[in-house]
Amino acid sequence: MIDKNLIEAQNAALAGAVQDDYAALGAKLARRGVDIETLTARADAFGVAVPSWGTGTGGTRFARFPGEGEPRNIFDKLDDCGVIHALTGATPTVSLHIPWDKAPAADLKAKAQSLGLGFDAMNSNTFQDQPDQAHSYKFGSLSHTDKATRQQAIDHNLECIEIGESIGSKALTVWIGDGSNFPGQTSFTAQFDRYLDSLKAIYGGLPADWRVFSEHKMYEPAFYSTVVQDWGTNLMIAQELGPKAQCLVDLGHHAPNVNIEMIVARLVRAGKLGGFHFNDSKYGDDDLDSGTIDPFRLFLVFNELVELENTPGLDLAHMIDQSHNVTDPIESLMISAMQIERAYIQAALVDRAALEGYRASNDALMASATLRAGFQTDVEPILAMARLRKGAAVDPVATYRASGYRAKVAAVRPRVTGGGGGIV
C-alpha cells in the first residue's frame, strides 16, 4: 500500500540527521554507562497491536464527523493497519472486533499475511444490539436478569473464540457495559454473580493455550454502577475463573487522580496482569492518542513493566484502544504506537541499580531524579534508528502524507455520513 521506494527516498533525506543525533545520544548514554544498542534492540523488538475499529473515525454521543476514505469493512481496515505497520514497524498485529469484522477465516488470514500482519486478541461485543438479535442488551448482557439473554451473550463470546482460533488468535477480551443508571436498579451482588456464571461458561470454552482478558471500567455507558467497575472487582473475577483469566488495564478507565502505575504493580504481583488498552485521557474514557495528555503517566506505567519484566509468567498483551474523532486515524495510531514505544525505551534506560540504592537509603530526591532522568531523555534517535534499520519510515507521518494514501482510498471508498449522536 505504501511504496517501499517512497519510504526509502524519504528516509534518505533524513538519514544523516538520524545518524548524527543517534551518535550524540549514544555518547551521552555511554557516559551514564548505558549502551545505546541495547535500547535500540529493545525498540526493534517492540510491538503493539492495532484495533481494527481504530482505523475508522470515532464519535461521541453528540455526533460523529466522518473523515475521508473510511474503511468499508475488515479488509479495508487491514489495509490501513498494514500501512501503519509498514511505516512504524511497531504494530505487527491487529485485534478484531466481532461481529463488525466477521469474514471467512481464510480470507482474513490471506489478507493479513499479505500485509505482514498477525492477529491479536479477539473482542466480543455485547454492548450493542445487532439487527438480527433475539434478545436486547438494553438492560445488560452477560449479567442480564434473563437467562436467555445471558446465554445469547455467552454464545457470542464462544463464537468469538471459534473465529479467533481459525485465524490464529490466542486470547479473548471481554468488556461489557452492564451496570445500572440508578441506585436500586440492580442488585450489585446478584448481578455480579450472574456475570461470573456467564464468564465461567466462556472460560470453559477456551482452548488450552488461550487466555481471557477481563477489562474493568469505572463508568460509561452505565452511569451509576458498572459490573466490573475497578481493578479490585477485576481481580476477584480473574481469581475465581482460574489461571487462564487475567486482567486488562485500559489507561482511561479509572477514577480521577488514581495511581494507575500502582495498580499495574499490584496486578503483576497477584499474577493477574494480562495486558493493556493504551490511550490517554484527561477527564474520563476520552480515548485520546497515547502519550498526548499525560506522557509521564505512560512512562510510569512502563517503568513498572520494565522493573517487573522478569516476573515469572508475565506475558503481556499490548493493544491500542482509542477513538479518533478529529484526526486521520492512521496518523493517530502511528503517533500512539511511537509514543508507547518512546515510554518503553525511556523506562528501559533508567539506571535501576542506582535507583535501588537510593530507595534503600530513603534518598527520595535522588531516587525521583534517577527515574526522571529516563523520562527526560529524548530517545527519538533510538526509535528513528530502529525504524530506519528495519525499512520503516524515519518520519512515519510525513511519509504517509507524502504517499497520498488517504486520497487514494478516498477515491474508492465512498463517503460516509453522520452516525453517532446518541442524544438525538
Added chain:
Amino acid sequence: MIDKNLIEAQNAALAGAVQDDYAALGAKLARRGVDIETLTARADAFGVAVPSWGTGTGGTRFARFPGEGEPRNIFDKLDDCGVIHALTGATPTVSLHIPWDKAPAADLKAKAQSLGLGFDAMNSNTFQDQPDQAHSYKFGSLSHTDKATRQQAIDHNLECIEIGESIGSKALTVWIGDGSNFPGQTSFTAQFDRYLDSLKAIYGGLPADWRVFSEHKMYEPAFYSTVVQDWGTNLMIAQELGPKAQCLVDLGHHAPNVNIEMIVARLVRAGKLGGFHFNDSKYGDDDLDSGTIDPFRLFLVFNELVELENTPGLDLAHMIDQSHNVTDPIESLMISAMQIERAYIQAALVDRAALEGYRASNDALMASATLRAGFQTDVEPILAMARLRKGAAVDPVATYRASGYRAKVAAVRPRVTGGGGGIV
C-alpha cells in the same frame, strides 16, 4: 391525552391518605412555626420547563436502545409533554431544539395551546452537522477558525431567535461543543475571541425583551479543552456581552467535587445567573434524572435560590435537561419535575431566622442542623396536595401506567431501531 376521569378515579383512591399525611405534616410544621399552606402555595406556583428532546430515548457513544412509541416529530413530543404536565401540574412549558423541532409557528402554537403548554427558551444546535449544511462543525462552530463556518453558526442562532419570536419564546440558550482534543490543537485565546465575536453578533439580534443564556461545560464532546469550560469563562462572556446575557448552570457540567451551590451564589451576586439545566450525575455529564444520585446537592442549590430569592432582578429559567436511556422518558421527566419541586419546598421550609442566628454566632453545628431539618422533612404530602387540588395526579407514574398511554402511542408511532454508537 390522559383521561381526566382516570386521574380523578386514581386520585380518589389516594385522597384519604394524602389528607391524613398532609394534616400530620401540617401539625408538625406548625410546631416549628411554619404554615403548611404557604408551602403548598409555593408548590402550586412552581414550574419547570421540559426539553422537547427529553421525550425521546437517549443513548451513549456506544449504543442507543430505543423504547416503544418514540415521538416521531415535535408534535408527538408536545403530546408527551402535555401528558407530563397533565399528570404533574409542574411542567407548563417546553423548550425547543432547532433544527430538530422546526415546524410552522402557527401549528406549534395551536398544538401547545391545546395541551395547555407554553414555550420556554430556544436551543440552537451547532454540535452536529445537518445533511444540507455548507460547512462542517467537525472543528468548531461559533469559534471555528473559518469565518464562513462561524457565520453559518451565527445565522443558525439568529434563525432560532426568529422562530422563538414567532411562538412566544423569550430566550435563546447557547451551548456549543467547540474546544479541542489535544494540547496545541487550538489557541485558547484566539478561539475564545472568535467565540465572543460570534456571540456578539447573535446578541445584536436579540429582541428587546429577550435574553441569551450561555452554558458552560467542563468537557465532552471535546476532550482536552472546551471554549466555555467553567463558570468563570461563562461569567466573562456574560459580562462582555451585556445585560441581556446570563449564565446557565447545568448540574452535570462541573469538575469532580466542585461546590455547585457556591457557584450559584456567586453568579447571583454578579447579577448573571440566568437559570438551570437540571439533571443528576455521578461521574460526568451523566444526564440522569434529577435528584436520583445526590438529592442533598439539589437541595443545597435550591437553598441558595430561596436564600437569595429577593435579589433584585433575579429571574430564573428552570429547565430539565436529561438523557433517558433505560426508562420511559415520560416517567423520568415526571420523577425529575417532582424531585426538583421537592428540593424547592424543602429549601423553602428552612427556618431562616434561626439559621441566620446560628451563623452570626458561629454555631456551625446548629446552623448545619437547621438547614438539614429542611432536607430531612418529607414534603411529599405538600406536593401531593398541590397536585390533588389542581387536578393533576397524586401519583403521576401510577396514573400514567394505568392510562396505557405508551402502548397507545406505540401502536401509531413506528418502532425505531438503533442510532447512537459513535464509537463504531
Added chain:
Amino acid sequence: MIDKNLIEAQNAALAGAVQDDYAALGAKLARRGVDIETLTARADAFGVAVPSWGTGTGGTRFARFPGEGEPRNIFDKLDDCGVIHALTGATPTVSLHIPWDKAPAADLKAKAQSLGLGFDAMNSNTFQDQPDQAHSYKFGSLSHTDKATRQQAIDHNLECIEIGESIGSKALTVWIGDGSNFPGQTSFTAQFDRYLDSLKAIYGGLPADWRVFSEHKMYEPAFYSTVVQDWGTNLMIAQELGPKAQCLVDLGHHAPNVNIEMIVARLVRAGKLGGFHFNDSKYGDDDLDSGTIDPFRLFLVFNELVELENTPGLDLAHMIDQSHNVTDPIESLMISAMQIERAYIQAALVDRAALEGYRASNDALMASATLRAGFQTDVEPILAMARLRKGAAVDPVATYRASGYRAKVAAVRPRVTGGGGGIV
C-alpha cells in the same frame, strides 16, 4: 455526668410531639405494610463505636484551634464518651488509640464500666514518632526499608493487641501512612511485600477470637503513593493473611466519584468486609460529621448492609472516625451517631420484595423509586422514640447544652493552645 433528671425533664417537654409524630409515621408505614415497631426495635439495638480521639478538637496541617474543656487524657475522653452514650443511647463502645490512651487496664475497665461503656477495636499508631522511639517513621513503618524499624512497628502493634486483650477488645485496626511522595521514591512491589511480612507477624500474634482490620486510603499523608491505596490492595492483604483478617472501609478514603456502596457489596461477597470508619467528605479525607455532606451515599451504604445482612459470617464493626475542627466534639459525635442510625433505619424500611420484583423486570424507574422511598421517609420519630424508651435524650444536643457539661469540664480541664500547623 449528665443528670438523669435533666434528661427526663427535657424529654417530658417533647414526649407529646414524639408520640404524635410516631403515631402518624406508624400509620403511614402501615399503609406500606411496614410495622413501625420492627424498625424501632432495630433502632433500639443499634450501636456504633466512638473513637477516643474524636472527643478532642482536631486540626489541619495549617492550624488547630482548640476548644474549651479539651480532654486531658483517656479518662476525660471516656467521660465525654459516656455523655454521648447517655444522651444518644447509640454509642455503647469506645475505640482506643495507642499510645495516646495508654493507662492501667484495671483503671480503664473500671472507668468504662462506671459509664456503661465497653471497648471496641484497638488502634495502633505508626504514623507519628513518639519522643522515646528508637527508629523514626519518617520514611515508613511496617513497610520501611529498614528491618529494625519494621520490627519496632510490629512490636507496637503486638503491644496494642496485648493491651486490648486486657480490657476486652476483640480486634486491632491497622492504618499506616506509609507510601511515597515522588515517583521512583519506592518500589511499589518491594514495599508491599515488606508490609505483608510485617502484617503476617502481627497476624501471628492475634488471639484466637480476634480479628485484624486493614484500612485502605487513597492518599495522605503520602502524596504520590500509599501502600494500601484502595480496596483492591486491601482485599489482597486480607486474602493473603487469612480468615482473621478483614477490610475496613472509611467513607472518606476513596478517589473522587467512586461508588463506595459497590465496594461494600464486593467486600461482603469476598467474605472480607470487617466494618466501617464513618464520616463524611466532599473533597478528600475531610473527616466531617457523618451524613452532613452526602446523606444519600450513607443511606446507599446501609442499603447494601441491610440487603446483605443475612450473609453467613457477616459481623461488622461500626466506628465513627472524624475530625471536629469547628464544633464541640461531643455534639458532632452525637449528630453523627444519629445520622448513621437514621441511614440504617431508612434502609431497613425499604420494601425489598417490591424492589426485587422491579429489578427482575428491569423496571429501573420503579426500582429506583422504591429504594428512594426509604431515604425520603423522615424516620426521626422512630429514632426519638427509641431514645425516649431507653432513657436517652429525645433531643441530645439540646439536652447536652442544657446540662452545661462543657462549661463544667472547662473549669477543671486547663485551656490548651495551638498545635497542628504542619506547614510551619
Added chain:
Amino acid sequence: MIDKNLIEAQNAALAGAVQDDYAALGAKLARRGVDIETLTARADAFGVAVPSWGTGTGGTRFARFPGEGEPRNIFDKLDDCGVIHALTGATPTVSLHIPWDKAPAADLKAKAQSLGLGFDAMNSNTFQDQPDQAHSYKFGSLSHTDKATRQQAIDHNLECIEIGESIGSKALTVWIGDGSNFPGQTSFTAQFDRYLDSLKAIYGGLPADWRVFSEHKMYEPAFYSTVVQDWGTNLMIAQELGPKAQCLVDLGHHAPNVNIEMIVARLVRAGKLGGFHFNDSKYGDDDLDSGTIDPFRLFLVFNELVELENTPGLDLAHMIDQSHNVTDPIESLMISAMQIERAYIQAALVDRAALEGYRASNDALMASATLRAGFQTDVEPILAMARLRKGAAVDPVATYRASGYRAKVAAVRPRVTGGGGGIV
C-alpha cells in the same frame, strides 16, 4: 555559604560533557531553525522566587518529621535561600511570610544583599492564631462575622505592606483559609461581601507601585466551602478591587481534572493574571516539588505564558510554594527551580509559526506534535550551560552535597522535634 572554588572544581569535571551536549543540541535545534543561544539567554534571565518557609521541613495534619539543621529564623532561612541561588542561579528573590519572618528591616536588607538576594511578594497569615492575638481566626479572618476580628486581620495585612515597603517588596499575597465545614454554616454571599469589604480596606493601603495578589483554592483547611474557591471568584475579586489587584494561580489548588493552562489563558485575557505559586500535585494541594508529578502540565502552563508573553501589561510574579516533608528542602527547591526553568525553555523552543499554521488549517495532529516537540526536547544542556556561564553549579544537587552545607548548619542549628499532627 558555598565555596566558589568548590563550584568551580565540580563544574570543571562536568564542563566537557556540557559543551558536547550543548553542541549536539545546538546542531539539532539549528536544523529546526532555532538558535540555541536565544534560548540560553532566556534561561540566563529566568528567575523564580523562593518562599522563606520552604526552607523548613513541612508536615501533614498527621505528623511532621523534622530534618537536620532546620533554620531557626529568617536569617537562617535567607542563608539557605542564598545557597539555592548560588547553586542554581535561578532564584534571585525571597518571599517572606509575616509574622514568621518579622525582623528589623535594615537587618533583613543587609542580610539579603550580602547573599545577592532581593525580596519578592509579602505573605500575610490569618489562617493561624498567634499567641498574642486578641481575636481567634477559628471561624474566619477577613470574612469573619465579627467586625473586630476582620479589622484585626486587615491591620495585619496593612502591617505586611508596611514591612514590605521597608525592604523593597512590591506586592502582597493574600491567601486565607476562611470558609465553612458544613452546609449551612455560613452564608456564601454575606461571607463573600465581608471578605470583599476587608480586601478593599487593604487595597486602600497599597502604595502606588504595589499590587495585591489574591489566591484561590478549592478546599483545605475548610472542607465544605472556601471563600475564594476558584478562579471565577478570584476574578470577581480582582475586578471589584481595581487595577492593582490580580489573581495568583497555585497549581495545586484546583478541582480534579481541571485544565489549568486554560485558566491561565483566561486570566491573561481578562488582564488579571498576577503570577504563580509553583508546585506539583497528584490529589489535592499536595505541595510536591514542581514538575515531579505531571511535568507536561507545567510545560502547558508555560506554553501559554510564552504564547501570550507580549500581551500588554503582563507582568508575572513567579514563586515556588511547596511543602518538603521527606527531602532536604534546599535540594527540593533547587530541583523545582530547575524544573520550572526547564518547562519555560521547552515552551520557548516551540515553533510558533508552524503551530499557528497547523491551527489555522485544523491539522490537530501536527499542531499537537509541534507543541509536543518542545516538551520532548531535553533542554538540560541549555540550563546547564546557563548555570556554567554565570558561575552557578552545573549539577546543583551534587555540588550541594559535596559542600557539606547541611551538616555544617546542623552543627549550629539545634535539632527540632515533632510539630504538626493536627489530628491529635
